[in-house]
Amino acid sequence: MEHPVRDVRNVIRALCQGSPQEQSDAVNRYFVPSASFVHPFCRVPSFEGLRLPIIGAKIDSRTLVLAIFKWYKILSPKIELEIDSVVFDQRSNLLYLTIHQVFSIWFIPFYKAPVKLVTVLHLVPSNQRQNNGNSNGNGDNDDTLNHDQPNSYHHLNGTGEDEPSYAEVAAGEAHPSSSPSSPPRHGNNSSGGSRSQSSGGGSTQYLIKKQEDYYQVNEFLKFLLGMPGAYLWYGWQVLSTFFCILGAFFLGPLTYFVGPYVVGSKTLPQVLQRNGSAGGSAAVNSRIKSA
Numbered sequence: 001m002e003h004p005v006r007d008v009r010n011v012i013r014a015l016c017q018g019s020p021q022e023q024s025d026a027v028n029r030y031f032v033p034s035a036s037f038v039h040p041f042c043r044v045p046s047f048e049g050l051r052l053p054i055i056g057a058k059i060d061s062r063t064l065v066l067a068i069f070k071w072y073k074i075l076s077p078k079i080e081l082e083i084d085s086v087v088f089d090q091r092s093n094l095l096y097l098t099i100h101q102v103f104s105i106w107f108i109p110f111y112k113a114p115v116k117l118v119t120v121l122h123l124v125p126s127n128q129r130q131n132n133g134n135s136n137g138n139g140d141n142d143d144t145l146n147h148d149q150p151n152s153y154h155h156l157n158g159t160g161e162d163e164p165s166y167a168e169v170a171a172g173e174a175h176p177s178s179s180p181s182s183p184p185r186h187g188n189n190s191s192g193g194s195r196s197q198s199s200g201g202g203s204t205q206y207l208i209k210k211q212e213d214y215y216q217v218n219e220f221l222k223f224l225l226g227m228p229g230a231y232l233w234y235g236w237q238v239l240s241t242f243f244c245i246l247g248a249f250f251l252g253p254l255t256y257f258v259g260p261y262v263v264g265s266k267t268l269p270q271v272l273q274r275n276g277s278a279g280g281s282a283a284v285n286s287r288i289k290s291a
Helices: 004-017 019-030 061-073 128-133 166-171 215-256 269-276 280-290
Strands: 032-040 042-044 080-089 095-104 113-126 205-217
Touching: 004 019, 004 061, 004 080, 004 095, 019 061, 019 080, 032 061, 032 269, 042 061, 113 215, 205 215
Parallel strands: 032 205
Antiparallel strands: 032 042, 080 095, 095 113, 113 205
16 A cells, blocks of 8 residues: 555455455455454464465465455445544554444344444555565556545545645645645545655555454444344443442542642642652652652
8 A cells, every 4th residue: 555544445445345356356465464353253363374284385364364354245245334534643554444334144134233443454664566576466556456446535534525644734744624725635646645755765555464443342242132232231331320420429539538649748740740850750759758
């Protein structure tokens, strides 16, 4: 992926809604061989070159990730999926996606699980040659999944406009919101937008080394118990909130006795702020011992 925020939309759709060949192409192109996968119901640890007993063949963890996506599509051939937002943290190479989908198992009548989740993709930079090496050797560039889907490049805020990334705004390369006077951020290049530049002047390519899917408890209960399970958990959450209110009301006075540490006439945060220079920790420790 040259522009993760935009390219990832097509990658996710190929993984979850594409044909078996599209799924294979997407996994082999955009996941590193040792990619790992974490989900409430399954987990793939990172490994590479594992030799299978008896058969003797070597496999990578990416092969198991592909098997999960294929089984996911077999269970639910028609998956309704929308990506609500995408945020890329360039400093830590983390890509955050908010997704909602409707998962329906074809052999269970009336079964539907409308769920919402947050997916975190751990990315690793790779040059163009490394990226093409993971694309099954077909010689295609990174735009294979993108060139026929311009609508996938829409903004992340629901208004139909592209939004500059935080890194662009912080670097002064873009304004916080789009305006007619702002220079266009992409032209004929389908990956468009701001792209991280490598030291050699080329665009940085990103591969996925780990995928983590996070569900609220009531969301993944929809897979197991349907909407009744979600409603039961919702009721427990409301009851737990009521207990929190009772605890705060009746046990609140205890906070006056077990509140923040007091050093002399000042609280510990005030002392830390006052002694924030070198040697402050030793001064705090000595004052606490003498108090």
